[in-house]
Amino acid sequence: MKIVILGGGLAGLAAAYKLCRSNEVIILEKDSVLGGMAASYHIDGYYIEKYYHHIFKSDAAILQLIEELGLGGRLEWLRGSTGYFVDGKAYPMNTPFEILRFPPLSSADIIRLGILVMRAKLIKDRAPYDNIKASDWIRKVAGNSVYENFFAPLLESKFGSNSSLVSAAWLLGRVQIRSNRGKDGEKLGYMRGGFDVLVQAVENSIVRAGGIIRTNCPASKILIEDNSVRGVFAGSKMIECDVVISTAAPDVLDALTEKQLGIHDKLAGIHYQGTACALFGLKKRLMDDVYWLNIKDDVPFGAVIEHTNFLPLSDYEEHLVYATAYFQNKSDPLWKQSEETVIESYIAGLESMFPNFSRDDVKWTRMYRRLDTAPVYETGYMSKVLKAKTDVTGLYLAGMFSQPNYPERSMNGSIVAGFECSDAVEGIKR
Template identity: 60%
Template sequence: MGMKIIIIGSGVAGLTAGYRLCKSNEIIIFEKDAEIGGMAASYCQECAGKRYFIEKYYHHIFRSDSELLDLIRELGLEDQMLWLKGKNAYFVEGKSYPMNTPIEILRFDPLSFTDLVKLGMLVLRIKLIRDTTSYDNIKAKDWILETAGKSVYENFFAPLLKSKFGDNAENVSAAWLIGRVKIRSDRGKDGEKLGYLRGGFNSLIEALAREITAQGGKILQNKAVEEIVIKDNAVQGVVSDGEFIPCDAVISTVEPRVLDILTKGKLGALHETLRSIHYQGTACALIGLKKRLMEDGNYWLNIKADVPFGAVIEHTNFMPFEDYGEHLLYVTSYFQNENDTLWVKKEEEVLDTYLKGLERMFPDFERTDINWAKIFRRMDTAPVYEQGYLQKVLPFAPGPSGLYLAGMFSSTNYPERSMNGSVKAGLEAANFFMKKDKKCEVCWLD
């Protein structure tokens, strides 16, 4: 049966690559965590006799996510797709401002009418940009200041950048900002519609896993790879739990710095690039509540306030409450290194600081409203697209024969990362393998 391919990581990119290759190859996926799915992994909960899955980290689908939507159709999940209005607001100085329609945006008091016109012109300008390459070497901060002025930057963009990138906020490129605005620009007169799978993205992850295992593939959980063995510039196999497992090819989806460790620095010119790509972490609280927190129906709340998180996402102000039997809330923040208190502190301490922040923002919120609460943390959430990042985008085939790369670091996730970008990365890595495999077959036949 074809080639033996080892995939490191069972996130969306790894599972998509495995799915695409499993019908004609032997697939083995190594996952260091207990659950599959990576950043799309889910938490199983029960409320009032109803068992459901909810993502550990919030997700939704955009209309432009064509590869992801094609994959959903291919897996027979199209009937679970819903397109719903996700109401957005901006919390500033104790007040929540709806930001869904042009009329609502015009009522955003922190910006003057002149500032709002400048903001509108900036968004219009972004929509007309086709190629972001020239913006990669420009800082988002500098571009906003030059294009829309100091007030628009300080009162609108700076808090958003700070909540998303922390101490790295001023280093992020204008290319990322343009990509971000473009992906969120599918708005009608009533606001933005977002997609979600009824039953959660666990349905997608499990469907991919079923297809792989049905073809004889294996998914090994709680199983980390310690080394990718490369000899004479060709992959020989991997080492896990001290055991060498030979294979014909490896598709790695791990963070670049981890890849550098696994390959023992044998990727030549890429060695320094792998070490220079900076990833940030996420500390995301998922809370089950007895009653709704945001009575105004907001799904997504961006925040400019003295609280230890940058956004509050009320999932059941988007998806039907009846699907869960309780209200579900995400409270989230990003951190930039392993010394950050959000990573160092115990989970219960992080949760307590988040709850204190909610109490300051929402006077009617009480801890007795909580059914349960969990903190989920990862150090390898996604790369930070700093100024000049385009030069660091990793190739799908980095050099050694039999080694392929796919993940958040791939060109398909630039300049704005997304689940669709990871699906595309998995497909591209599989395509690179199949092209090279086809060439080998031709050589052998000759």
């Protein structure tokens, strides 16, 4: 079969990795580099993700892929220390003991929070919670104070104006992944050399098996006739094929198929949010031993992530810090303003938070802004999850909108979605 895959992110690469062994596979990627959301900058001899990334011990598919590609030695489990910045102060939040000392919560709140976490961990079937708002469920189980002082700022920084719409199913998924902390805090996985090592290894494997990868090559139309895929337009050329796998965001697929798919309403109903993430190369450390700092206070970003408090500084020889914010639509200033303006506002925010930080500490900056960085997991989202096989013969889908990425998208989820798609193409039942 001749298969065209739209998108060289992890879903597209995973599907190609499996399919190229017995099919003619072409990946079309609109960007200049592979990796999609997990793509990296190449800076002075090292790679660093454009968006901060780590993995969890439960991410079975990516762990297996890393082993299969002979990269197990690159994977390390490191302490990812976390904190919460409230009223001008950073509070460590790594261990149950530290959470117990979090001042905005009373002793009764802490007990209620503990009960909420235990209840969340016991819930196996999250489906009944898909139509319940996270805010309503938190208030019911743990009360208003726990919601207002603990969860509301976190939800706000993750989903902005859509935070009140997010489902309890999403929240349960997050709590279940993030609450397995021992007395020393949480261990997170990272590949020495960055996840670009994985992207490059998958790319090499595809190319060695005869697959073709074209970057800087956006698809402009999927040609469908008599309810069957005929080919893909890229530039002025049409590439004929038997199968198209689209990993692009639902609104892009809708446009590529000229809103003609039977699932058009579903595609139009899936809302994505954007991320404006700055990466700073600094002359000196920003935070004392905190990798990930969530922020309640009023600054233009919702989290600061000091990568070199997670990985050894010697891997980079400069301090690497992300400041990042989600935004909900194209009219948000984080999307409309120039990169320089957003970076300037982030630097001012950092100066207001950290008295020891000065803009003179900044060696260089990068900004990565995309509109399509995550689905908004609002109530009722479960019914919008897209299946690998569509009603159009030869058209398959894998990506952040797929079932394995519910209720939270991840590299692992997109790899599983890509594998599920390749099984569907080859008629393999899972």
